[in-house]
Amino acid sequence: MKILNITKYFYPNVGGIESRNLEISRHLTGKYHKVYTLTSNHTGNLKNFEIYDGIEIIRHKILFTKFNDPFYPGEIFDILKLNYDLVHVDLPDPINSVFAFFASVLKSKPLYVTYHADIEKEELEKFPANLILNAYNLILKMVLWQARKIFVTSKEYSKSSKSLKNLKFEDECTHGKLVLSPNFINAQELRFDVTNKENRKKIEEIKEKSGLNNKKIILFVGRLVPYKGAKYLIEAFKKVEEEDDDTVLIIIGSGPLKEELEDLAKGSKNIKFTWRVEDLKPYYSLCDVFVLPSVSRQEAFGIALIEAMFFGKPCITTDIDSGMKYVVDYGNAGILVKPKDASGLKNEIIKLIKDDGLRKEIGEKARKRVLEKFASRVVLEKFEKEINKLIPKT
Structure with a gap:
């Protein structure tokens, strides 16, 4: 043909x-x-x-x-x-x-x-x-x-x-x-063996550079544009810090909202911006929770969600009329919150970082769903x- x-x-x-x-x-x-x-x-x-x-x-x-x-x-x-x-x-x-x-x-x-x-x-x-x-x-x-x-x-x-x-x-x-x-996702290309010496070195270098040792890590990956909702994640994380100072938010991406989001993050010592990353696998591997807080249908699917889920990470995303709720199986393989709801987002982040068992349970369901539906x-x-x-x- x-x-x-x-x-x-x-x-x-x-x-x-x-x-x-x-x-x-x-x-x-x-x-x-x-x-x-x-x-x-x-x-x-x-x-x-x-x-x-x-x-x-x-x-x-x-x-x-x-x-x-x-x-x-x-x-x-x-x-x-x-x-x-x-x-x-x-x-x-x-x-x-x-x-x-x-x-x-x-x-x-x-x-x-x-x-x-x-x-x-x-x-x-x-x-x-x-x-x-x-x-x-x-x-x-x-x-x-x-x-x-x-x-x-x-x-x-x-x-x-x-x-x-x-x-x-x-x-x-x-x-x-x-x-x-x-x-x-291409499972072969995303595979990342944390027992591999070189991979362990990459993770340790990231931890050392960003001061991540003994910290719970929240990860966002995406362009810094309005529909991605990073603004609401930063607002939510500032409230998380008030209850748990041992948690770090890493924001990976670039875009027109860069300076605005940096200004919004001022006053927080635990929000880290990383503008360009060639290999996301070490970050997916070391994070504890992944968040994609998009606020409109311009986020049609959320490819970063299935990448994080492949790594067995519990994901929080928003309940909007797009593919993201399908990706997390309507909350069965991830957590859904209302869009633009910083308080609701903060509550779900707190719930996950305080409960190792819940993170493991949701992460296992997430990985299983990716391998069955999105491989x-x-x-x-x-x-x-x-x-x-x-x-x-x-």
Whole structure:
């Protein structure tokens, strides 16, 4: 099977969508499918063509970028020239969704999409936001109508999406288009043996550098942007400090709220900011509790949650209309709190740091859930079976 994979950013870009697309493409090429990936030359100095792990990557010069959407019309010629059986596009991506639609229509090939998230008004410039959203929604209706399958990362997010809520899942009716395909982790790449001498050294160096010896450690990993809710975690942690001075909060990430959050943390000796970390595994390994306090649907899934859960860590996240409550199994494999509720968050942190048995119990359930639901092996095998259904057997 030959697949035309249209996505605005790809390897070596390492964002969440790009990482998922790369892992799926690797899996498909490993199963003797051919994957052509049309993408942007996002740095301007990458090769226009290369084969990486069996994936044929064709990059095109960007003419301009607006709202994080690069425009590179050169891919039109590849769409016309290449021979393929299926067309895939990642959403949201207004420009490429149009190209994918026409690739499917012009060559009468099935289209499938991976629907990662809606475009939220908060992500756009204020003045033209409504105009842009209305235009995108028209494009989106056209693309979703053409798509034979729509892969979504959680049922919870799709049910709260204006674009998806009226569509049915395949397991709900004969003509359902939606297919559950959650984000996933590569267990081999995340494995971290704490008995290994080098790994122990990494952990001890982090402890020594940040003064973490004999401390309970709360960890946050994510971009420092409003929807991640780090502000409420800092407010909650300051209240935790009043009851337990032997607990440290480590915030890993960067973003536009960096200075604001640093100012908010002033007066606390136990809040540590780490702006750039190449290897998160030692931090996941040594933390006692992981917190993702996101406050809006812009947090569609929370990949950091499943990474922390893989390490057997109890996680606290927020009860919003997105995939996070699915990830923690509605509180059975983690703890849910109301968004923007610093007091509720503080209470759950205190409960966990004071109860070793509870942390162990929730952490074990968390790891079990990740291995059963979010391991790459599980998700990728199902994904391949689903796209195989799109090609009639001869």
